[in-house]
Amino acid sequence: MSFLKRSPWIVHYDGASCNGCDIEVLACLTPRYDVERFGVVNTGNPKHADILLITGYINEQSQPVVKAIYEQMPEPRVVVAVGICATSGGIFRECYNTKGGVDSTIPVDVYVPGCAARPESIIDGVVKAIAVLEEKHLAMKKARAAS
Amino acid sequence: MGERTVIPFGPQHPVLPEPIHIDLVVEDEHVVEAIPSFGFIHRGLEKLVEKKDFHEFTYVAERVCGICSYIHGMGYCQAVETVMNIQIPPRAKWLRTFWCELSRAHSHLLWAGLLADAFGFENLFMQCWRIRETVLDVIEETTGGRVIFGSAKIGGVRRDVDNDTLKRCAVKIASAAAEFEELKKVFRDDYSVKQRLCGIGMLSRDDAWTLGAVGPTLRGSGVRTDTRLEGYAAYNELKIEPIVETACDSYARCMVRMHEVTQSFDLIQEIAARTPEGPVFEKPSGYPNGEYFARLEQPRGEVIYYVKGNGTKNLSRFRVRTPTFANIPPLLHMLQGCELADVGLIVLTIDPCISCAER
Numbered sequence: 001m002s003f004l005k006r007s008p009w010i011v012h013y014d015g016a017s018c019n020g021c022d023i024e025v026l027a028c029l030t031p032r033y034d035v036e037r038f039g040v041v042n043t044g045n046p047k048h049a050d051i052l053l054i055t056g057y058i059n060e061q062s063q064p065v066v067k068a069i070y071e072q073m074p075e076p077r078v079v080v081a082v083g084i085c086a087t088s089g090g091i092f093r094e095c096y097n098t099k100g101g102v103d104s105t106i107p108v109d110v111y112v113p114g115c116a117a118r119p120e121s122i123i124d125g126v127v128k129a130i131a132v133l134e135e136k137h138l139a140m141k142k143a144r145a146a147s
Numbered sequence: 148m149g150e151r152t153v154i155p156f157g158p159q160h161p162v163l164p165e166p167i168h169i170d171l172v173v174e175d176e177h178v179v180e181a182i183p184s185f186g187f188i189h190r191g192l193e194k195l196v197e198k199k200d201f202h203e204f205t206y207v208a209e210r211v212c213g214i215c216s217y218i219h220g221m222g223y224c225q226a227v228e229t230v231m232n233i234q235i236p237p238r239a240k241w242l243r244t245f246w247c248e249l250s251r252a253h254s255h256l257l258w259a260g261l262l263a264d265a266f267g268f269e270n271l272f273m274q275c276w277r278i279r280e281t282v283l284d285v286i287e288e289t290t291g292g293r294v295i296f297g298s299a300k301i302g303g304v305r306r307d308v309d310n311d312t313l314k315r316c317a318v319k320i321a322s323a324a325a326e327f328e329e330l331k332k333v334f335r336d337d338y339s340v341k342q343r344l345c346g347i348g349m350l351s352r353d354d355a356w357t358l359g360a361v362g363p364t365l366r367g368s369g370v371r372t373d374t375r376l377e378g379y380a381a382y383n384e385l386k387i388e389p390i391v392e393t394a395c396d397s398y399a400r401c402m403v404r405m406h407e408v409t410q411s412f413d414l415i416q417e418i419a420a421r422t423p424e425g426p427v428f429e430k431p432s433g434y435p436n437g438e439y440f441a442r443l444e445q446p447r448g449e450v451i452y453y454v455k456g457n458g459t460k461n462l463s464r465f466r467v468r469t470p471t472f473a474n475i476p477p478l479l480h481m482l483q484g485c486e487l488a489d490v491g492l493i494v495l496t497i498d499p500c501i502s503c504a505e506r
Contacts, residue, residue: 014166014187018210018213018216020214022165023164023214023294024293026276056188062187091210097191
């Protein structure tokens with residue numbers, strides 16, 4: 001039996017993006033793409049979430065917020081960096097205010113490229129994230145059995 | 148009189164897709180004062196003009212915001228074109244207007260969905276976004292992108308759209324418009340929608356004017372204004388009548404946007420029928436030298452671009468005054484005295500686009 005008897009819940013945060021990827025994340029939930037039919041729920045509470053979707057790069061001000069959200073999530077947790085800004089800084093890479101991609105602050109498991117990332121690729125990223133979540137869960141289980 | 152408590156709102160909050168932080172000073176259930184703090188998505192892209200050349204910067208300007216992306220790119224181009232004295236071909240002007248109106252329709256539909264979600268009407272949220280997808284299909288068919296169009300260019304537009312495609316798009320938009328009329332009835336007449344919107348977040352005409360509100364927020368308070376009347380792009384050949392509501396509450400602002408979607412759909416039909424033949428691009432030569440303020444109407448209100456060139460490939464200054472930024476003081480005024488449960492809703496009625504405001 002797989003760990004994920006039920007579907008993953010998602011929390012979404014906008015690091016410092018132009019908003020394009022954020023509305024595409026929301027578009028995934030609406031009738032055309034409708035990830036809720038697979039049980040994927042966009043929750044506002046990090047403590048209920050398995051997967052963290054982050055759009056946009058990290059700046060001075062958003063860094064502590066991103067860290068706080070990540071730390072509040074229960075283990076196992078997976079981070080998906082949505083869009084090219086979240087991956088590397090993208091078009092804003094040379095801005096004075098950037099700290100780089102999301103991986104400059106928290107460990108990232110799945111990268112979704114695109115500017116703006118299309119809903120199809122975001123859904124694909126989440127599906128990949130589910131596999132990572134499964135792996136992490138097995139690793140945790142093993143570690144528990146060993147100790 | 149109860150004790151005063153400070154309740155933080157945001158930056159990560161279910162009602163907002165973007166981070167904004169407001170400290171709400173609350174007495175019992177009523178908000179006494181709202182203190183905002185910004186900078187969560189400040190990118191400092193205005194400074195990028197010093198690193199990217201002025202052609203390349205169009206794409207950065209477009210990423211000021213992902214919702215009204217096209218109008219940002221176009222506003223920048225319009226400012227640079229005026230500085231460089233370029234007359235863009237008429238077809239390019241009409242195509243730009245076409246995409247502007249598509250942006251407005253998709254942005255207002257997106258907002259309507261978020262508003263419905265904020266007052267707990269999940270079904271309405273889904274319906275708004277379903278119709279929005281049709282608009283996005285048209286955008287994708289004509290530009291190749293869904294939210295970032297990338298089709299503005301200094302001297303015209305990046306790609307032509309043939310007349311058959313324009314006609315096909317007009318048919319699609321007509322079907323979306325028919326579906327939208329059904330939806331509009333719900334926003335206009337539904338009991339629960341009215342319960343949540345009427346009389347909430349009052350902003351009187353005088354306050355709106357003095358605090359510098361723009362766009363639907365200002366028009367919802369009874370001021371007749373619309374920057375499209377300035378006649379940029381092809382707007383001087385189209386008949387625009389600003390949509391004004393006088394109730395001054397959240398419901399009025401909602402209805403302004405609802406009627407604007409209909410207006411945009413009508414304009415799209417007209418543009419698709421009237422776009423003249425001809426080239427779409429005029430190759431610019433030289434470098435911009437001089438300064439200019441361009442004013443355009445975004446879905447959220449008036450946006451101002453300031454461009455200053457010094458005769459080199461990099462501009463020396465670029466500045467945007469975005470509508471959300473102008474609407475923050477009126478928002479803080481609206482929040483005073485409101486109930487805590489209405490805060491999320493009232494914040495949404497100005498249609499906040501934080502990435503615009505913080506750039």
